[in-house]
Amino acid sequence: MNRRKLFQIFSALGGATLMTKREAAAQSQAARATRGMPSPKIKDVQVIQTAPAGLRLPVVKIITDQDGLYGYGCACFTQRADLVVPAVERYLRPFLIGKPADRIDDTWQAMYNSSYWRNGPVLNNAISGVDQALWDIKGRQAGMPVYQLVGGKVREAADCYGHASGEDFPQVLESAKEYMSRGFRHVRVQVGIPGMAGYGSRAGGSQVKSLHSGPVFEPAVYIRRALKLFEVCRKELGDEVELLHDVHERIHPTQAVQFAKDVEKFHLFFLEDVLSPEDIAWFRLIRQQCATALSMGELFNSPHEWTPLIAERLIDYIRIHVSQAGGFTPCRKIAAMAEQFNVRTAWHGPGDVSPVGHCANATLDVVAYNFGVQEYSPFNERLQEVFHGCPVMKDGYLYPNDAPGWGIEIDEKAAAKYPFGYGERGSHKDLNGGWGEVRKRDGQIIKQ
Numbered sequence: 001m002n003r004r005k006l007f008q009i010f011s012a013l014g015g016a017t018l019m020t021k022r023e024a025a026a027q028s029q030a031a032r033a034t035r036g037m038p039s040p041k042i043k044d045v046q047v048i049q050t051a052p053a054g055l056r057l058p059v060v061k062i063i064t065d066q067d068g069l070y071g072y073g074c075a076c077f078t079q080r081a082d083l084v085v086p087a088v089e090r091y092l093r094p095f096l097i098g099k100p101a102d103r104i105d106d107t108w109q110a111m112y113n114s115s116y117w118r119n120g121p122v123l124n125n126a127i128s129g130v131d132q133a134l135w136d137i138k139g140r141q142a143g144m145p146v147y148q149l150v151g152g153k154v155r156e157a158a159d160c161y162g163h164a165s166g167e168d169f170p171q172v173l174e175s176a177k178e179y180m181s182r183g184f185r186h187v188r189v190q191v192g193i194p195g196m197a198g199y200g201s202r203a204g205g206s207q208v209k210s211l212h213s214g215p216v217f218e219p220a221v222y223i224r225r226a227l228k229l230f231e232v233c234r235k236e237l238g239d240e241v242e243l244l245h246d247v248h249e250r251i252h253p254t255q256a257v258q259f260a261k262d263v264e265k266f267h268l269f270f271l272e273d274v275l276s277p278e279d280i281a282w283f284r285l286i287r288q289q290c291a292t293a294l295s296m297g298e299l300f301n302s303p304h305e306w307t308p309l310i311a312e313r314l315i316d317y318i319r320i321h322v323s324q325a326g327g328f329t330p331c332r333k334i335a336a337m338a339e340q341f342n343v344r345t346a347w348h349g350p351g352d353v354s355p356v357g358h359c360a361n362a363t364l365d366v367v368a369y370n371f372g373v374q375e376y377s378p379f380n381e382r383l384q385e386v387f388h389g390c391p392v393m394k395d396g397y398l399y400p401n402d403a404p405g406w407g408i409e410i411d412e413k414a415a416a417k418y419p420f421g422y423g424e425r426g427s428h429k430d431l432n433g434g435w436g437e438v439r440k441r442d443g444q445i446i447k448q
């Protein structure tokens with residue numbers, strides 16, 4: 001006798017009501033299983049504006065319609081942080097309320113295309129804040145760290161480099177040795193230029209004579225000083241430590257070609273931003289003339305910038321500021337594309353990335369096979385007072401949090417103690433966290 005016949009007999013005996021309840025329960029159970037987790041809807045989008053370390057860190061908070069389910073995302077464009085806030089609150093918030101929180105790529109594409117004009121730093125950072133918050137929500141919903149949602153770890157932790165700097169060579173050496181004694185295998189070295197505003201270190205002595213009263217920088221003087229620095233570092237620190245250096249796009253492309261050739265003998269782990277984004281076509285010339293490892297990308301916010309450099313293998317490390325590119329979603333794709341060309345990652349990780357952004361960096365680091373190195377910036381006490389669950393540094397390795405999502409909780413009361421402007425001084429304060437200007441001796445402005 002088949003089940004259908006049994007059901008007919010059972011119904012005739014008055015068991016229909018019981019059977020219906022059982023059927024309904026079974027159907028409900030099946031529906032739950034196939035539906036998976038209930039889809040949360042975006043209920044509110046807020047921006048936490050905090051500056052515990054004296055740098056403006058806008059962080060997006062998305063609240064869903066499910067009790068206690070929310071997420072955080074880094075939207076840190078420190079130099080124009082005040083503009084990111086209305087981009088989120090006035091444009092993305094009304095666009096997003098009521099939308100499902102679990103369709104991340106779809107939401108990213110919708111936000112990206114909704115302004116028509118796109119790929120600007122303010123809008124990309126605003127999009128990143130939302131994108132990362134949605135990943136945080138998905139992780140919290142699943143009860144897993146984001147790195148588990150995207151395939152799990154391919155390494156235990158991220159090998160990092162620290163910033164060693166000083167007014168003169170002895171100070172840089174002391175700073176580098178301090179990092180090495182803490183277990184760091186990679187150290188970025190930057191030295192001051194007497195009387196000038198060099199990048200990454202303080203100037204020593206009184207300002208050089210110039211035709212203006214502001215900070216001065218001369219590319220040729222810097223280049224000679226940097227070459228001497230590498231010589232001193234190799235002599236005093238040995239060959240085992242990996243040395244890195246950031247030019248910060250401050251020299252002319254012709255100088256960049258020569259400089260990349262001249263530093264070849266020092267075997268840098270990488271030479272960063274030897275060109276500006278406007279000059280990236282010159283990488284072809286550098287590539288033809290030396291084997292110096294090159295990194296580039298923290299200023300990039302458009303696929304038109306990184307795609308040719310990766311596809312033509314013109315750089316060795318892609319160094320994007322994750323929120324500047326639009327968040328975790330596009331950077332996962334960039335990493336995957338770069339893997340096909342054996343270009344490695346070195347995500348931007350200084351103090352103007354929030355701890356939420358550092359968690360996104362650390363997540364990308366441990367899940368991407370083509371990871372290269374991670375820039376490290378310490379989390380001071382005030383940062384840790386606001387952001388609970390910062391990634392942990394040990395022996396030069398950064399460990400992502402194992403808690404669900406990014407593993408970060410923000411103490412919003414503590415965040416409010418350090419509003420935008422906290423700790424800012426001089427022109428930095430006058431410019432609402434923006435940067436001032438640096439000029440050559442003759443008064444010509446330079447890229448910073």
Ligand SMILES: [Mg+2]
Pocket residue numbers: 246248272273298
């Ligand atoms: Mg840099």
